[in-house]
Amino acid sequence: MSLLVADLTRGAMTEFQEKLREQHEESMHRELEALLVTADKAGAEISRKDFDGFKKLFHRFLQVKGPSVDWAKINRPPEDSIQPYEKIRAKGLPDNITACLNKLAVVKLNGGLGTSMGCKGPKSLISVRNENTFLDLTVQQIEHLNKTFNADVPLVLMNSFNTDEDTKKILQKYKHHRVNIHTFNQSRYPRINKESLLPIAKNMGVNGDNSEAWYPPGHGDIYASFSNSGLLKKLIAEGKEYIFVSNIDNLGATVDLFILHHLMSQPADRRCEFIMEVTDKTRADVKGGTLIQYEDHLRLLEIAQVPKAHVDEFKSVTKFKIFNTNNLWISLPAIKRLQENNNMDLEIIVNPKTLDGGLNVIQLETAVGAAIKSFKNAMGINVPRSRFLPVKTSSDLLLVMSNLYSLEAGSLTMSKKREFPTTPHVKLGSSFTKVQDFLTRFENIPDMLELDHLTVSGDVTFGKNVSLKGTVIIIANHGDRIDIPAGAMLENKIVSGNLRILDH
Numbered sequence: 001m002s003l004l005v006a007d008l009t010r011g012a013m014t015e016f017q018e019k020l021r022e023q024h025e026e027s028m029h030r031e032l033e034a035l036l037v038t039a040d041k042a043g044a045e046i047s048r049k050d051f052d053g054f055k056k057l058f059h060r061f062l063q064v065k066g067p068s069v070d071w072a073k074i075n076r077p078p079e080d081s082i083q084p085y086e087k088i089r090a091k092g093l094p095d096n097i098t099a100c101l102n103k104l105a106v107v108k109l110n111g112g113l114g115t116s117m118g119c120k121g122p123k124s125l126i127s128v129r130n131e132n133t134f135l136d137l138t139v140q141q142i143e144h145l146n147k148t149f150n151a152d153v154p155l156v157l158m159n160s161f162n163t164d165e166d167t168k169k170i171l172q173k174y175k176h177h178r179v180n181i182h183t184f185n186q187s188r189y190p191r192i193n194k195e196s197l198l199p200i201a202k203n204m205g206v207n208g209d210n211s212e213a214w215y216p217p218g219h220g221d222i223y224a225s226f227s228n229s230g231l232l233k234k235l236i237a238e239g240k241e242y243i244f245v246s247n248i249d250n251l252g253a254t255v256d257l258f259i260l261h262h263l264m265s266q267p268a269d270r271r272c273e274f275i276m277e278v279t280d281k282t283r284a285d286v287k288g289g290t291l292i293q294y295e296d297h298l299r300l301l302e303i304a305q306v307p308k309a310h311v312d313e314f315k316s317v318t319k320f321k322i323f324n325t326n327n328l329w330i331s332l333p334a335i336k337r338l339q340e341n342n343n344m345d346l347e348i349i350v351n352p353k354t355l356d357g358g359l360n361v362i363q364l365e366t367a368v369g370a371a372i373k374s375f376k377n378a379m380g381i382n383v384p385r386s387r388f389l390p391v392k393t394s395s396d397l398l399l400v401m402s403n404l405y406s407l408e409a410g411s412l413t414m415s416k417k418r419e420f421p422t423t424p425h426v427k428l429g430s431s432f433t434k435v436q437d438f439l440t441r442f443e444n445i446p447d448m449l450e451l452d453h454l455t456v457s458g459d460v461t462f463g464k465n466v467s468l469k470g471t472v473i474i475i476a477n478h479g480d481r482i483d484i485p486a487g488a489m490l491e492n493k494i495v496s497g498n499l500r501i502l503d504h
Helices: 002-036 041-063 085-090 097-101 134-148 164-174 208-212 219-228 231-237 257-264 308-315 332-340 368-374 394-401 435-440
Strands: 082-084 104-110 127-129 155-159 181-185 242-247 274-280 290-294 297-301 322-331 349-354 360-365 379-382 405-408 411-414 425-428 447-457 460-462 467-475 482-484 489-496
Touching: 002 041, 041 219, 041 360, 082 085, 085 257, 085 379, 097 257, 104 134, 104 219, 127 134, 127 394, 134 155, 134 164, 134 411, 155 164, 155 219, 164 181, 181 219, 181 231, 219 231, 219 332, 219 368, 231 332, 242 257, 257 274, 257 322, 274 290, 274 368, 290 322, 297 368, 322 332, 322 368, 394 425, 394 435, 482 489
Parallel strands: 082 379, 104 155, 104 242, 155 181, 274 379, 425 447, 447 467, 460 482, 467 489
Antiparallel strands: 242 322, 274 322, 290 297, 349 360, 405 411
16 A cells, blocks of 8 residues: 555655656746847847757756766777777878868857956956967967968857957957868756756846846757857858867967867768867866766766766776867767757756855856767767866966966977976966966066976066976965075976065
């Protein structure tokens, strides 16, 4: 009897949950329609497309509860599904690499702001080397390719509503460069109240009280927004077959001719539609997404999808040895096919946020690499660490501004003068977080060719022509200040206490 009651209760529960889901969905659709009424005609058309995508995501969000993977079904990828870069490189290059390049477009993810580094506006407009911004370096790289090989590789920027206006103003300056630049906009989705599951927006505006009501829904949105913009069709019509996608702040993500040739040289019936560049994990990368074999497909596993009990296992460098660099090579006709057939299956990332006023909201996002399981003959390539050089913090900025790297035609390469090809571990304290503060604390960037590890904490400044070698730790306690004098050479030193150098 009790079993029957339990079954009936369970039945009633699922029926109740189903009703609740329907109610949430109806309320959401009503609210979205009410918001669209407040938009102008041109804006409403774009927002309607955005909201169609959001409704699909919201519908799936209501269906899925708990982690989206069954841990027991996770396997290591088969040996041949992740190829070493050396093997790809060993194939050499064809005589006519220009023909391959003419079938490629480069897409940079340019939706992020520089707020985490204390800068206003798009992150891509921060100066990173010799007054060059991320965007300058990208344009220089592609222009160099086009000139060297007499090719026509266009640059495509995926902007967000946060970065679009400022980016477009800057693009004027590249008019006379040999690179065609296109832009399209990521969708704009409504943040939803964690309790009511309804949008917090009062209208379609993005200013004032409403500025926190919207968000760009992660780079997984590239497929829908690229397709909606008409740019996907346009590039296919121009004979482009693949895009190389990467984050604009990854200075290691340059067009690799060997990977491009590998893609183009596959027989037509076994064409690889998706390549993910992965690289070996270090302790700094334990949170990065990794490739797994799951139900006969390669799949990207992100930390947000891992059940709590297995997070430590996920972070282990022994079980999951590689992580996703987010440098991806993707077939354009395949994107078109999957979008048209509605077959792009991306796991939802639920990103909880607390707004300035204390309101708890959630953002529903997706990741571009998660689509790997939807593409045919997808594979990973284990690339050298040099292809992953992201600038997320001022500590990263110090590395790329230093003599550890040399700059040529927009590309940064590790200096030949450094004996070990590994990047030093740099940790700068909170006094260095904002780029402006960071720049005032260095009269010029120290010589770091022989540095292994640098930790700086507290109120510390560096004079001209300082040289840092081995392991250097500089700690100014609260209320103290340390001025490293001009010309100082610190090798395997710990500096603490108070050291003031005053002009007299």
